[in-house]
Amino acid sequence: MDEGLAALLAGAGALIGALVGAVASFRGARIGAERALEAVLAQVQQQALAEHAHWAREHRKTAWIQALDEAANAVGALEEMASRCRRGEGIPGDLVERVRNANTVLSRGAIHLNVWGPEAGAAACVTLHSKTQHQFRAVLDWARAVASSGDTEAAARAYEDANAARLDAYTTLLYLARAALRDGMATST
Numbered sequence: 001m002d003e004g005l006a007a008l009l010a011g012a013g014a015l016i017g018a019l020v021g022a023v024a025s026f027r028g029a030r031i032g033a034e035r036a037l038e039a040v041l042a043q044v045q046q047q048a049l050a051e052h053a054h055w056a057r058e059h060r061k062t063a064w065i066q067a068l069d070e071a072a073n074a075v076g077a078l079e080e081m082a083s084r085c086r087r088g089e090g091i092p093g094d095l096v097e098r099v100r101n102a103n104t105v106l107s108r109g110a111i112h113l114n115v116w117g118p119e120a121g122a123a124a125c126v127t128l129h130s131k132t133q134h135q136f137r138a139v140l141d142w143a144r145a146v147a148s149s150g151d152t153e154a155a156a157r158a159y160e161d162a163n164a165a166r167l168d169a170y171t172t173l174l175y176l177a178r179a180a181l182r183d184g185m186a187t188s189t
Contacts, residue, residue, distance in 0.1 A: 060116040064177045067109030067125050071170055074102035074132050078139055078166075082159060085142045085152070099136050103129060121176045128169040135162035 077098040081091050110125035139162075142155035 056116065059112075061181060063109060063112035063116045064121065064181060067106060067113060067121075067128075067173065068177055070102045070105040070109060071128055071132070071173065074099050074106060074136075075166070075170065077102065078132070078135055078163075081139045081143065082163070085139065085146050085156070085159070088146055090147060091139075091143045096140075099132075103132055103136065106132065118176070118180060121173070121180060124169065124173040124176050128166070128173050131162070131166040131169040135159065135166045138162040 077095050081095050081099070084091055084095075106125065106129045110122050110129055113125050114122035138155070138159040142152065142159045144150070145152045145155040
């Protein structure tokens with residue numbers, strides 16, 4: 001074999017080797033790019049889920065805080081009304097409106113907790129709303145008894161019973177709120 005043919009065969013072999021290497025490199029680069037794309041897409045999806053979970057936690061937190069704030073507002077007004085009854089005084093209309101407004105917002109809080117969870121929190125908020133309404137009616141009955149010089153002792157006892165029932169409901173709501181807000185915002189279980 002002459003030298004020219006050997007050089008030609010060696011050149012052809014090198015060209016074939018280079019082509020095989022190029023194809024392998026291209027396939028490797030393509031596989032690497034696909035894997036990188038899959039990793040980026042998975043990370044974007046995980047980040048979107050984390051952002052959504054954070055968004056939901058913030059809404060849940062807001063719902064809990066609104067419910068607790070309005071419960072405290074209603075209870076404060078009810079206690080002020082009871083103090084006035086104990087002193088034999090009338091109840092001003094602004095206190096009555098304060099309880100009514102707080103109870104309206106509290107009922108909306110129950111709806112928000114029903115949406116954002118947990119369900120036990122929504123149920124506790126509904127129960128608290130009901131007990132607060134019962135306590136409100138009891139204090140109004142007491143105020144009527146004071147105004148008419150009627151049996152204030154029976155009305156006062158009825159108020160205290162309603163207050164105890166409302167306190168139990170409030171304690172339950174507070175316990176659930178604390179658990180939800182401290183323990184990573186419990187989900188809607």
